[in-house]
Amino acid sequence: MLFNSLDFAVFLPIVFVLYWFVVNKQLKYQNILLVVASYVFYGWWDWRFLTLILFSTIVDYAVGLALSKQENYSKRKILLWISIIVNLSFLGFFKYFNFFVDNFVQAFSFFGKEIQPNTLNIILPVGISFYTFQTLSYTIDVYKRNLEPTRNFISFAAFVSFFPQLVAGPIERASNLLPQFYIKRQFNYNKAVDGLRQILWGLFKKVVIADNCANVANAIFEGYESYSASTLLLGAVFFAFQIYGDFSGYSDIAIGTSRLFGFDLKQNFAFPYFSRDMAEFWRRWHISLSTWFRDYIYIPFGGSRGTKRNQIRNVFIIFLVSGFWHGANWTFIVWGVLNAMYFIPLLLLNKNRLNTNVVAEHSLLPSVKELLQMGLTFSLTVIAWVFFRAESVSMALHFLYRTANSSLFTIPQIRPTDLLIFLLIFITIEWAGRRDFYAIERLWFKYPKPIRLFVYYTIAMMIFLYGGRTQEFIYFQF
Structure with a gap:
């Protein structure tokens, strides 16, 4: 459902009236309404992919609960990797399967070997890159003990599928959005x-x-x-x-x-x-994604600490990942490399925070x-x-x-x-x-x-x- 469509112009007032005038006295029912509305909103495009959101929700909710009961470091690591592998497998299959197959074929063709690949007519589920990163941030934060895992499945499902930002962000952190589903909302004019x-x-x-x-x-x-x-x-x-x-x-x-x-x-x-400058640009453009990469990839790799060589490596990693996140095409990779090249001189001159x-x-x-x-x-x-x-x-x-x-x-x-x-x-x-x-x-x-x-x-x-x-x-x- 498009924000700039007649469908949404009808959908939004209906949900608003139900939310504030029908189920407003019960927080649980408000959250249930938001889950239902979010699934309708997403299913309006293609109802078949609702199973992906639901499955991802169940997996990360279960992993969060398991992490709350597990103190063994190795087992906690396994639980984290279950969440990462499940979520990134879905993302990788729907978004990058044909990209890797096509490039594999081209690589063999370069050496004179012609092969016939089995590619699939894969439809990319709208918003999968956004809600995948949103649920991953929850699991990672729980694993790091930066966030208490939720035991309220409805609230968690509402957090994952919240329809205003479901398909194109902002990518919300669980630490900011999830607690808002726990408290009673009062209408504020x-x-x-x-x-x-x-x-x-x-x-x-x-x-x-x-x-x-x-x-x-x-x-x-x-x-x-x-x-x-x-x-x-x-x-x-x-x-x-x-x-x-x-x-x-x-x-x-x-x-x-x-x-x-x-x-x-x-x-x-x-x-x-x-x-x-370009450093300032990336602090101001798509902030939710930039900070996600910073906190979950750039800093764990060492960030701006260590030698200049390591800092340059980390900058290239973050921009390559950013480019690849945007799509399965070499144009996005080059776009990421180009932005890294813009950024590195500022880093070397210590002017990236100027x-x-x-x-x-x-x-x-x-x-x-x-x-x-x-x-x-x-x-x-x-x-x-x-x-x-x-x-x-x-x-x-x-x-x-x-x-x-x-x-x-x-x-x-x-x-x-x-x-x-x-x-x-x-x-x-x-x-x-x-x-x-x-x-x-x-x-x-x-x-x-x-x-x-x-x-x-x-x-x-x-x-x-x-x-x-x-x-x-x-x-x-x-």
Whole structure:
């Protein structure tokens, strides 16, 4: 079920009314309703894959209980590996089986041996990368004794399948989200209004910015061999805004929807395109995934401790894993390597923690230095996004090669004036709200309520009037 669909527009009010007006007096029934609603939400896409979520839930719940009763180190290790193997086996089969088979065949073909592989027509279950990592974090935290295992199966099932963030995050830690299922939720008008405001901004990002950028970016990438360098650059920039509007828009809708039901999720995007270096960018982009890799892979490998050689190795590991997590294609591996290469100079110069505050924190506009830093960081990011968007590494390289000629300084062949105006408005609003949790959280609070309502209605009208063709969220494929 898509957030930007009529189905969800009907589904959400029904669940909201049942949650607050029918089962609101019993916490257990509220949690049961959330489990049922979440399974309906997910099953709307393909009900057959509900068994995967249920099986993963049962395995990790049972492993958590077993860990609570087991003190022997070796046996605790075995229990942890049961959870890891079960979860990653599902993820590996559905996401990477054909990738490994195809590359195995190509390797043999390189040496002159032709083999006929047995590949499968595998459908990738939506959100499997997200809820797999979410349940794994629970088991790992229980194993490390950083979290008490739950004995409430309904609460745990609700945590695993919670529909607002089930299929594209944020990837919530059990330590933050799971305890919220234990306590009685009281309806909070201000929290609900704030949630609606964030949903509104998320929808604007998705249907006005991302979907319209997608129309232009797709046309340029699909016919890139016939366009000028300036047009290709425009397509790459539009894709950068497409993926940001699409994914951060989903996160905004997910977080806002959660607030309607009394839950607080972590921030997943903190205005990453205003970053002054690539280290700052990765602290602000897909925060829930970046911190997951940091805490469960990077730090256990040694993190920033040890020799520079080990630090460089750890950076490459984390970005390679990040690239591979995104998909079974060499383009994502190259994208990960490229980001590692961006990051390593900052690490070697001990400048990876240089920019931890908000850019132009105490001024209206950035300094010339900050503007140049943001421009360079955004440019590097756009180059990396070309590999993320391209169908193959060779296509990405050819695309970038074609941007390096004199036609880069000509007028683009495609000039979507309306979209450029929308982007300018969007960037201005994001800049003005960069100090907050999301752009319009408190942006017009100093003005009278009628003015604020006028702004919100204007955003809503833009969503209805200028929304692009309804498209799935990009990260559904991951």
